[in-house]
Amino acid sequence: MSAIPIDTGRREQVAAALRARLPERSVLSDPEDTRPYECDGLAAYRQLPMIVTLPSNEDEVLAILNVCRELNVPIVPRGAGTGLSGGALPILDGVVISTARLNRIVRVDAYARTAIVQPGVRNLAISEACAQYGLYYAPDPSSQIACTIGGNVAENSGGVHCLKYGLTVHNVLRVRVATIDGEIIELGSEALDAPGLDLLAVFIGSEGMLGIVTEVTVKLVPKPATAQVIMASFDDVVTGGDAVASVIAAGIIPAGLEMMDRMSVRMVEPFVKAGYDTDAAAILLCEADGTALEVAEEIERMTRVLRSAGATAIAVSQSEAERMRFWSGRKNAFPAAGRISPDYYCMDGTIPRKKLAQVLTGIEEMERTFGLRCSNVFHAGDGNLHPLILFDANQPGEFERAEAFGAAILALCVEVGGTITGEHGVGMEKINSMCVQFGRKELDMFLAVKRAFDVPMLLNPDKAIPTPHRCAEFGKMHVTKGALPFADLPRF
Structure with missing residues (x-):
């Protein structure tokens, strides 16, 4: 998507109005200063921002909103820019509000098991701040080292442990929001319930279309005493997909249940050296956490189910270092794609678990139809797919084919009773x-x-x-x- 020229007169007008109410360093209007904000993680779509603002507090957020409302200027909120659906793509004549400087952890309450944080706080930083209390924040997107809680709220992000511990919507108690009218409202409550309509659930996942987050109260959970991961190998992706449904049907809710096909395993293993079975057509990573007795029992139960479902080999992590190594391969699947392809297009759809095998077979057929390879790595326990379509943007027409391939995958997800997104949002990509x-x-x-x-x-x-x-x-x-x-x- 090529960039479109900006109206310089309009830019000067809006910049002057913003600088009249904000510190000079909070307003960027020079093209070289705004260029780092021209896209998010979906780098195929780019637009140079007219203006970027970097508020340092809630009052500055309100000031920006008031100027934009008065001058009828569109606004695009932006967190860390790790989103994969173009949700933070700038608008030609609009203003980007970056929450990067709103990065303070306001309070950690170990007794209530909550943390109050500003939207620019990194996901992983929350867990780091409360580790001393034996607590952590459960949602863990693959980008958790960089993504921020404000962006997580906007997209309703998940992660490898969302099967047991829930998505962002299940782990946020309250958000403080600046509205387009220049007012502050609070949605949700630190109590078990809040009066009135449940607008918190409406707001989480709204992709910056309803207001700007200025503060978030999150739930914290006790760090499990121990955890172990099973790596189960399968000689067929259909068998692996069916095994996922078998685990859940057995009444087991693993802390994490992830699947990777042969292509994703083989692109990750040389990059991370996670110890994956590169001969398998697919592998499942199944984690149990809790007390030592609970983990031992669940690992034994899952092992029996996976063997009955057709697993050809099973390995169980024997140390915390090995457990983290198993997960490091899954979490580094996206960057590892760069080892085997100049570009990749990451999709995000959700399907009923019992349809996993059918959809994976459908994606294999689409590879032949569109003439492109696809590596499958996903939150199998939730039925949340993340196909990585591999292409070369330097080859004419390949990106367009990748887009069409992605749209076909999403159409198949809908056809089998699923949805077009699980945690990446709609943005521009899936509109x-x-x-x-x-x-x-x-x-x-x-x-x-x-x-x-x-x-x-x-x-x-x-x-x-x-x-x-x-x-x-x-x-x-x-x-x-x-x-x-x-x-x-x-x-x-």
């Missing part, structure tokens, strides 16, 4: 796929919620929720089972 999953009435309801928070429609506009016109245009080009979606919309 057309929203037209596949939802009807006009549902999309209108989503827009109504946004308007309730953001009447001028300035917060991250044109992201996540497609317009009827976009769905009509997308429908012209995509036919599913002989029928065009949104047949009630006009065709052009």
